[in-house]
Amino acid sequence: MKRVIVACGSGVATSQTVASKVQKILNQNRIKANVEAVDIKSLDQYIPQSDVYIAITKGSKDYNIPTLNGIAFLTGMGMEEETNQLISLLT
Amino acid sequence: MEQMMKNTMQQLLSSSTLFMSDLEDQLNSSKGQIEKIIQLINEELKQHNFHLLAIQPEEQIVIPTNTRKGLCEILRDATYFSIDDLTPELRVQLMLITLLVEKESLSLQDLAERTEVSKNTVLLDMKLMKRKLEDKSIEVKYSRKHGYFISGSEYQLRNLLVTELKQLFQFEFANTLLKKKQLIEPNEVFLLRQRLLRAEQRLEISFSDEQIEVLPVTLHLLIKRIQAFQQEWVPETEDYGVFHTDEYEAFQQMFWDQNGLTEKDRLYLTLQVLSSNMLEAAIHLSHSEALKTAIDRFIDQIELNLVTSLVRKEELKEKLWLHIKPAVYRVKLGLHVQNPLTQIFQDEHASICSIVNGAAGALEDYIGKSLPEEEKVYIAMLVQAWIYQTNEQGEKIFKAMVVCRNGTSVSKLLLETLKLMFPHIEFLGAFSERTFNQKETVDFIFTTIPLHTSQKTFIVNPILDQKERAHLRKNVRKYIERDNEKKARELLHSLRDHIEMEKQDVIHEKIVDFFDKSYSDNKNNQKTEEKEHQPFFTFEEQHIHIIEERVTWKEAVCYSLHQMKERQAIESRYMDRVLELFLKESDRMMLGPHVYLPHAKPSDGVRKEDFDILLFRSPVEMPDGGMAKALVTLSPIDFQHHVPTLLSLNELFMDETKSQRFYQANHALEIVETLQQHVEEEHHAI
Numbered sequence: 190m191k192r193v194i195v196a197c198g199s200g201v202a203t204s205q206t207v208a209s210k211v212q213k214i215l216n217q218n219r220i221k222a223n224v225e226a227v228d229i230k231s232l233d234q235y236i237p238q239s240d241v242y243i244a245i246t247k248g249s250k251d252y253n254i255p256t257l258n259g260i261a262f263l264t265g266m267g268m269e270e271e272t273n274q275l276i277s278l279l280t
Numbered sequence: 281m282e283q284m285m286k287n288t289m290q291q292l293l294s295s296s297t298l299f300m301s302d303l304e305d306q307l308n309s310s311k312g313q314i315e316k317i318i319q320l321i322n323e324e325l326k327q328h329n330f331h332l333l334a335i336q337p338e339e340q341i342v343i344p345t346n347t348r349k350g351l352c353e354i355l356r357d358a359t360y361f362s363i364d365d366l367t368p369e370l371r372v373q374l375m376l377i378t379l380l381v382e383k384e385s386l387s388l389q390d391l392a393e394r395t396e397v398s399k400n401t402v403l404l405d406m407k408l409m410k411r412k413l414e415d416k417s418i419e420v421k422y423s424r425k426h427g428y429f430i431s432g433s434e435y436q437l438r439n440l441l442v443t444e445l446k447q448l449f450q451f452e453f454a455n456t457l458l459k460k461k462q463l464i465e466p467n468e469v470f471l472l473r474q475r476l477l478r479a480e481q482r483l484e485i486s487f488s489d490e491q492i493e494v495l496p497v498t499l500h501l502l503i504k505r506i507q508a509f510q511q512e513w514v515p516e517t518e519d520y521g522v523f524h525t526d527e528y529e530a531f532q533q534m535f536w537d538q539n540g541l542t543e544k545d546r547l548y549l550t551l552q553v554l555s556s557n558m559l560e561a562a563i564h565l566s567h568s569e570a571l572k573t574a575i576d577r578f579i580d581q582i583e584l585n586l587v588t589s590l591v592r593k594e595e596l597k598e599k600l601w602l603h604i605k606p607a608v609y610r611v612k613l614g615l616h617v618q619n620p621l622t623q624i625f626q627d628e629h630a631s632i633c634s635i636v637n638g639a640a641g642a643l644e645d646y647i648g649k650s651l652p653e654e655e656k657v658y659i660a661m662l663v664q665a666w667i668y669q670t671n672e673q674g675e676k677i678f679k680a681m682v683v684c685r686n687g688t689s690v691s692k693l694l695l696e697t698l699k700l701m702f703p704h705i706e707f708l709g710a711f712s713e714r715t716f717n718q719k720e721t722v723d724f725i726f727t728t729i730p731l732h733t734s735q736k737t738f739i740v741n742p743i744l745d746q747k748e749r750a751h752l753r754k755n756v757r758k759y760i761e762r763d764n765e766k767k768a769r770e771l772l773h774s775l776r777d778h779i780e781m782e783k784q785d786v787i788h789e790k791i792v793d794f795f796d797k798s799y800s801d802n803k804n805n806q807k808t809e810e811k812e813h814q815p816f817f818t819f820e821e822q823h824i825h826i827i828e829e830r831v832t833w834k835e836a837v838c839y840s841l842h843q844m845k846e847r848q849a850i851e852s853r854y855m856d857r858v859l860e861l862f863l864k865e866s867d868r869m870m871l872g873p874h875v876y877l878p879h880a881k882p883s884d885g886v887r888k889e890d891f892d893i894l895l896f897r898s899p900v901e902m903p904d905g906g907m908a909k910a911l912v913t914l915s916p917i918d919f920q921h922h923v924p925t926l927l928s929l930n931e932l933f934m935d936e937t938k939s940q941r942f943y944q945a946n947h948a949l950e951i952v953e954t955l956q957q958h959v960e961e962e963h964h965a966i
Contacts, residue, residue: 197868201879201880201881201882201916201919202869202877202879202914202916202922202923202926203868203869203870203871203877205919205920205923205926206871206923206926206927206930209923209924209927210927210930213927228785228786228789230785230786231782231783231785231786233782234782234783245868259868260867260868260870263870263871263872263930264870264872264873264874265872265873265934266873
């Protein structure tokens with residue numbers, strides 16, 4: 190199963206909410222994938238085993254997996270593009 | 281009672297929140313007593329327009345920043361305490377200082393008025409003064425024409441003034457007292473202090489906090505005496521070895537605008553500065569190869585007697601040099617320092633005192649005079665500190681620093697004693713009150729004076745006896761036990777060999793969560809159970825506020841945090857942490873279009889899950905530059921429970937019709953209804 194990770198500074202609220210929301214969107218689209226919120230400090234060790242990274246912190250460094258903008262899922266601004274991209278990456 | 285109040289204030293200052301039971305423990309008093317003391321402290325605070333201490337229903341005492349500042353000022357400034365009832369010894373000191381700096385004739389009546397006692401009492405005090413001066417070849421005399429005056433050689437009289445001041449400044453209220461008695465001119469003292477600070481910078485030295493307080497007053501009063509009496513000072517020796525040194529030039533210039541000083545007077549004043557304790561100094565100041573050789577010989581002798589070799593010897597020599605350099609001027613000038621710790625130290629460390637005594641000859645040969653007991657004890661303190669110091673660099677879990685008003689030897693000894701007591705704490709060093717704030721943040725500060733800082737402080741005595749050491753150990757332990765984050769660090773440290781480096785952060789988080797969880801479980805077992813059946817937070821009117829006026833983001837966040845604090849959902853440190861995080865990372869703390877979500881972690885001081893929603897009539901600019909229409913402040917009890925509520929709020933904000941209803945609400949109650957309706961719909965959808 191494909192794996193999506195969401196990370197932010199504390200991992201308490203924003204990334205958790207984005208992760209839940211993204212999971213919901215994927216479920217609605219019948220795409221099977223695991224969405225997980227992780228702490229930014231442990232990001233490096235999750236990246237190699239993941240397919241998509243949804244970033245919530247600005248200016249985070251580049252990783253060699255596709256990276257999406259997490260805030261879009263919360264504010265709706267650019268959400269459609271990000272969703273489409275996510276779906277195409279996971280199918 | 282005053283002492284009790286002082287102790288309580290010191291305890292209050294040492295942490296941001298504490299419970300009544302802590303105070304009962306630490307002060308060994310009943311709850312009733314403590315409540316009474318807190319009432320008294322509040323009266324003081326009120327009088328000086330500071331916020332008051334509040335005891336929460338759960339017996340937690342909350343200390344807002346403003347109150348902390350107030351406590352600090354009250355402790356520092358003795359005007360808050362009575363200085364009207366002076367002891368006979370203090371009255372004598374005050375009279376001596378007055379007679380030494382004022383030339384106009386002082387009658388019995390004048391002295392009685394100055395000290396605010398009867399003439400009879402002054403006569404009794406005079407007897408005490410005569411006894412005090414007996415073996416100093418200084419006399420207090422009376423003549424009908426001149427009133428009371430003091431006679432002796434100018435050299436001795438100046439030294440007497442200096443030592444009396446040093447003694448007086450062992451009381452915190454010295455400055456206030458001198459000001460009140462109009463003996464000093466605060467502006468002049470300020471000016472001298474500024475010049476001293478500038479000279480410090482230029483010469484790359486740093487005086488101890490104590491000296492920065494005492495020295496300007498001493499210089500000011502000496503100048504006052506010199507100008508009033510115009511007596512020539514005859515040095516005991518011609519060779520003070522100061523001419524043509526950088527420091528002599530620099531300090532000498534401090535007095536350029538003082539009228540009526542001769543070259544010799546300026547030398548005397550400069551020697552005062554040179555004989556003051558320093559904390560740091562660039563070694564280039566010295567031209568004195570001879571002193572270095574003397575110190576080498578001294579150390580050799582010590583090692584011989586200890587039958588051991590001292591670690592990091594060069595560093596020790598440097599510290600010794602730093603201490604002995606001014607001490608040489610003190611001894612040559614015949615100035616006796618008061619070391620209030622002499623007796624205690626001699627009792628605690630008799631053997632090192634006798635070894636230093638035996639080796640002191642090497643230094644005395646260099647000075648050409650014998651070292652007084654007090655000076656030897658200072659040196660012994662340094663050596664003792666070095667014996668405590670070991671080469672071992674074990675792994676450290678916590679960071680701490682020492683803040684001390686005294687000079688090198690006392691602070692070094694305290695630092696080394698603490699290092700020995702807490703092998704798992706890394707100490708950054710001993711700093712003065714003026715500089716500690718420029719250093720990095722630490723887990724603990726051990727300090728000899730109350731400090732105005734939000735960092736955790738432990739107030740300690742400069743020299744810790746066995747009982748105090750045990751007490752301090754217990755207190756530090758207790759504090760760590762209560763702080764889940766610190767407890768987790770300890771646990772992780774003990775497991776570190778079995779955990780991969782890169783996983784340590786994750787595991788640390790998990791441990792903190794575990795402790796947080798078991799803490800809240802214990803605390804309100806029933807409530808948690810109830811909550812588990814309720815995935816959504818139940819919003820009531822108290823959780824929602826419509827803000828009509830224009831506010832800044834900080835005002836808005838603070839407003840919500842205060843509401844949450846009132847509801848007992850968070851501790852004060854959570855407020856600080858949220859503000860700190862939100863300022864830095866508001867761009868990621870979002871919950872919807874133009875909706876921000878300030879929050880921190882459960883371990884940052886959350887007591888229960890809570891939400892506070894603000895609706896802004898006029899959008900508010902956030903730290904990241906975005907404009908917020910609403911603010912949802914959160915205190916999460918764990919990493920999961922709040923997520924359904926957040927998700928549900930997010931759906932609401934993203935839904936055009938629902939969000940419109942939200943923003944157009946006229947009353948908090950309308951919003952509550954909108955939220956409830958929305959949650960019910962969501963619930964059905966699930």
